[in-house]
Amino acid sequence: MPKKSHVNGALAVKVSARGAGRLRDGHVWVYRSDVLAADEVAAGALVKVVDERGAFLGTAFYSSTSQIAIRIISKEAVEDLARLLCERIRASLAYRERVVTDSNAYRLIFSEADFLPGLIGDRYNDLLSFQVLTQAMDAEPVRATFVSELKDTLSPAAIVERVEPKIRQLEQLPARGSALVMGEKSSTIFSMNGVQFHYEALEGQKTGAFLDQRENYAAAAQYARGEALDVFCYQGGFALHLAQCSKVTGVDSSRPALEVAERNAGLNGREIEWIEANAFDLLRDYSDEGRKFDTIILDPPAFARNKRNVATALRAYKELNLRALRMLRSGGILVTCSCSYHVSPSDFLETVLAAAHDSHRNLRLLENRAQAKDHPMLLTVPETAYLKCLILNVTY
Ligand code: SAH
Numbered sequence: 001m002p003k004k005s006h007v008n009g010a011l012a013v014k015v016s017a018r019g020a021g022r023l024r025d026g027h028v029w030v031y032r033s034d035v036l037a038a039d040e041v042a043a044g045a046l047v048k049v050v051d052e053r054g055a056f057l058g059t060a061f062y063s064s065t066s067q068i069a070i071r072i073i074s075k076e077a078v079e080d081l082a083r084l085l086c087e088r089i090r091a092s093l094a095y096r097e098r099v100v101t102d103s104n105a106y107r108l109i110f111s112e113a114d115f116l117p118g119l120i121g122d123r124y125n126d127l128l129s130f131q132v133l134t135q136a137m138d139a140e141p142v143r144a145t146f147v148s149e150l151k152d153t154l155s156p157a158a159i160v161e162r163v164e165p166k167i168r169q170l171e172q173l174p175a176r177g178s179a180l181v182m183g184e185k186s187s188t189i190f191s192m193n194g195v196q197f198h199y200e201a202l203e204g205q206k207t208g209a210f211l212d213q214r215e216n217y218a219a220a221a222q223y224a225r226g227e228a229l230d231v232f233c234y235q236g237g238f239a240l241h242l243a244q245c246s247k248v249t250g251v252d253s254s255r256p257a258l259e260v261a262e263r264n265a266g267l268n269g270r271e272i273e274w275i276e277a278n279a280f281d282l283l284r285d286y287s288d289e290g291r292k293f294d295t296i297i298l299d300p301p302a303f304a305r306n307k308r309n310v311a312t313a314l315r316a317y318k319e320l321n322l323r324a325l326r327m328l329r330s331g332g333i334l335v336t337c338s339c340s341y342h343v344s345p346s347d348f349l350e351t352v353l354a355a356a357h358d359s360h361r362n363l364r365l366l367e368n369r370a371q372a373k374d375h376p377m378l379l380t381v382p383e384t385a386y387l388k389c390l391i392l393n394v395t396y
Pocket of ligand 1: 209210213232233234235236237238251252253254257277278279280299300301
């Protein structure tokens with residue numbers, strides 16, 4: 001039996017029944033263990049995907065190194081890849097025009113969720129940044145195509161490529177640094193929900209908001225009151241939104257992040273106390289000292305990077321939420337987040353419930369939220385839904 005086959009003259013990758021089933025269910029990935037034949041397919045090639053019998057399943061980008069060997073870009077045959085990419089980019093922009101309000105910073109392109117697998121694009125006012133995650137998106141003429149389409153449709157002052165060295169290593173792509181690919185400007189000020197933030201794409205530490213929390217910032221602001229503690233505050237995303245609180249304290253272990261947070265506070269004429277500390281230690285000390293707050297935000301980094309870490313991650317979430325609940329006054333507000341895809345919404349809710357039980361607090365669920373709509377969630381690709389944000393009211 002031939003190891004590779006041709007369909008309509010283009011290279012085809014043959015996938016197992018399990019891989020084919022996954023695609024027929026609407027997912028867009030096939031793992032390497034489900035690829036039966038792709039021997040002569042070049043890294044980053046556009047390929048046709050077929051099942052064991054040779055039936056066509058879609059057109060995909062191929063990675064020679066990633067565990068995700070196949071990422072479908074279309075269920076149809078693709079005659080003109082450049083045209084398809086441009087159409088996809090224009091559709092992504094049109095979608096943001098429908099769902100983003102009161103912000104000139106948002107995610108423009110969210111990889112699989114925008115049918116542009118391997119490409120992330122963000123807008124920060126007049127600057128655009130992009131990141132490529134796969135061999136196919138890094139290859140010419142694909143790069144030149146999306147850069148020129150972004151330039152033509154949005155007329156930014158500059159476009160910056162942001163590089164995550166680890167991702168390039170995994171895809172075995174040549175190392176390169178973050179750099180301007182168009183224009184000369186690399187810093188700007190953007191606004192969301194009426195709050196202003198500094199953005200510096202290249203100098204020192206990358207700055208910018210966690211755009212996926214944009215709608216949660218506005219929701220938190222609606223309920224926050226009294227004395228507030230923003231734990232894992234980074235550059236002040238939540239803290240800067242809590243204008244109606246009598247006192248706001250932000251905690252983070254990163255000094256550079258807090259320096260930008262302080263500049264952001266100045267930009268908005270706000271006084272916020274920033275504390276450089278390990279959040280676990282600080283929460284333990286504060287709760288042991290009997291400190292009290294009216295609003296606590298918990299937005300830790302992803303604790304579970306893979307399935308194996310879930311149990312440890314849940315213990316960490318429980319500890320944080322337990323400490324926070326002990327410090328909240330009756331009537332207080334807890335905004336608690338998890339950005340680990342591997343921690344499911346129900347696992348997270350149960351963990352918060354366990355913390356409520358151990359702290360003898362009753363909680364009202366005010367809002368059960370997820371990521372902002374500029375980070376679309378595809379029902380058929382569960383990995384696109386990762387952020388959980390619960391807003392709770394401590395009753396008594
Ligand atoms: N809430 C922020 C985003 C938080 S990202 C926003 O909306 O902008 C997670 C943050 O946790 C990072 O800024 C990181 O520096 C910080 N961090 C990670 N581990 C920490 C720890 N043990 N103690 C305190 N901060 C920590």
